[in-house]
Amino acid sequence: MRRPAALAPPRHARAARRPATVPPFAPHAGILRLVRRALPIVLSAGLLALGVALALGPGRGLLGRFAGRFDRRPEAPLRAERLPALDAAAEWINGGPPGPDALRGRVVVVAVFSDTDPAALDALRMLQTWHQAYGRFGLRVIGILAPEYAFAAARGSAERFASRLGLDFPIALDPMLWLAHEFGAEPGSVRMTIADPAGVVRASRILARPAAELSSFEHVVREELRALHPEIAFPRDDAGDPGPPAASASPVPRSVHLGGPAVVDGPLARAERGRAQPFTAEFRFQVEGTAYVPYPVGWWSPEAEGVVAARGGAANFLAIRYDAARVGVVAAPPPWGRARIWVLRDDAWLPADALGEDARLDARGASYFDVTEPRLYLVCRGAGNHVLKLSPEAPGVTFYAFTFEPPAGAATP
Template sequence: MTKTRSIGFIATALLTAGVTTAVCFGDALSLTSARSAPIGAPSRPTDVLQNAKPWLTEVPGGPQSLRGKVVVVNFWTYSCINSLRALPYLRAWQERYGDKGLVVVGVHAPEFQFEHDAAKVRLATSQLAVRYPNLQDNDYAVWQDFGNEGWPGFYFIDAKGRVRGYRIGEGNYADSEQLIRKLLAEAGHDPSDVPVTPITGTGIEAQADWSNLGSPEAYVGYAKAVNFRSPGGIRKDASARYASAASLPLNGWDLAGAWTVGREFTTLDESLGALRFRFHARDAHLVIGGAPDGRPVRFRVTIDGAAPGASHGTDVDADGWGEVREDRLYQLVRQAGVIRDRTVTIEFSRPGVRAYSFTFG
């Protein structure tokens, strides 16, 4: 089913070769689009992949073996909820059609600085069961060569090495699978014995409740922060003590305790700091980075001041307790029952933890 939504946020990636604007589609208030190829798409995309590096998960037989194969290239980044919700489809396509001549290739183009770390990306791909080939694109060289425009981006390449389809954002997965089957048939492979059964994500990868989604991604670093409500506003790049606002409007947020608000993330400077957000969605997530000493950081989530109970997310229990171990996206809330405006509060037990952005689903 095709969904049409308004464009959500714009993330700016600073590159060694210049500045590229990366747009995330399919988020809380975002757009899904499809066309044959973007402006600037390469005429020989498999050549781009053959020359790219480093490969975090190698292509069996090497990148040169992609010649003559049907290839799906997915631009993603592991802390992005939009990218995560696409993974069940990519895994299923590789499993269904891998012996029919299909290769799924992930191009990991990081949004946040911690996603540049190859060891962290390898850990994330292992935890997410991403077993198809993956390329690390820290400087966005492959992104630019492909003319990609956002996360998640999908390129469908036929056995002759031509881009036959391009989709950006979540959705249109049934149409995408039909295109894969068409390209395989053109290449002399018969996919008719592969049943097209429904693909369903679970846990954090479950599709968003689009009809109840009224909150866009919200950054906690000052470069792209909006709707901050603590009295006195943000004090940039300096430790400051913040207090909760008297009330929060929808999509407003605040801090309590001693924090340093930086360009990309906000760091807790003392124990017992809190972060609040008023949202309207089934799911609420927060991208969190661990403390510098590498030890786990306990946190507690409440919804409108109470333990979440049945509305807890996959990374917290019914009492609201969770633990930051890796730098990644954490699901805090999955509302049970009627969806309405709620305030989520996250209280951290000790300093050093970093908060990057809220996302919703």
């Protein structure tokens, strides 16, 4: 006899009495679902961490300079005995990329440089004279701009730089630094490479002091052009092939960076990035004591590539002690326009014979320079141990680095 429905146990109770058939891996199903849900989050976090590492360290400048891309050795080797291809250039100024026919059978000089390196200024001016003097005999001069900072990767910045120096030979823009890597360049240096008409590299080296070393490279250029045009009597010279540089006689110009992990000492190395904060010094020796250590005083905002003036005026300044023949600073104006930077050396205005290429004296004899665009500004010259102070007249100015060119024969500190 069938039990009335009112007396039958509930369906879920009947099911509970039946033995459950559970797959052998069912206890781990929750863990597997958790792993499947967490995997995209973990991968996204890893990619984000990689992007931050590339952008902020351990290298400096544009995109963190791609870790492992440059060897921090005194002389990084050229990666091939033949002239590397130039196909990896992002774009070109002063004409299009030179095709194979344009370089075949020519003597080729390639210079990898940064537009914020003071040594590059001397080298590029010399290359422009070679371009004008030897171009009709078969020399091809090519520049490769490997920027150290994000602003220098823009085409407009490169065009203004070339115009300011009067350069009209082709220049490749290498924002991702692929070409710099192929040629064995280093951040903030000039790598000079000369190839013969067959494309074989005859000489390649990082220049420590271009003014002192380019004469030996010109000797190689003339020898190759004599072989190419034996009917032309090029003037003889006494310079030999460029050998390895003597470190004591050819000091490398040094840079002191002011942003991110490239700051190795002083208050900026310990400061929190991304916000305006006060920097104070109770005693004078705190801002004038240690050579090549930047000391901000007043209100500043440390950032990834530099330090930004949060206020203007005489109470806001950057100080640094140095011993160099020429001093420059990489700076950018505020977003709203140009800015004036007052310059003191040893707490006095610069004398006329100590003014750098970009510095001026006003009617009362006060020394200054105007920041009109992001670039390297040459502030003062004259060897000796000094303390330089830069005071922005208005907030918003970004200072990226100090550059120092030691006197000839002095060791790099």
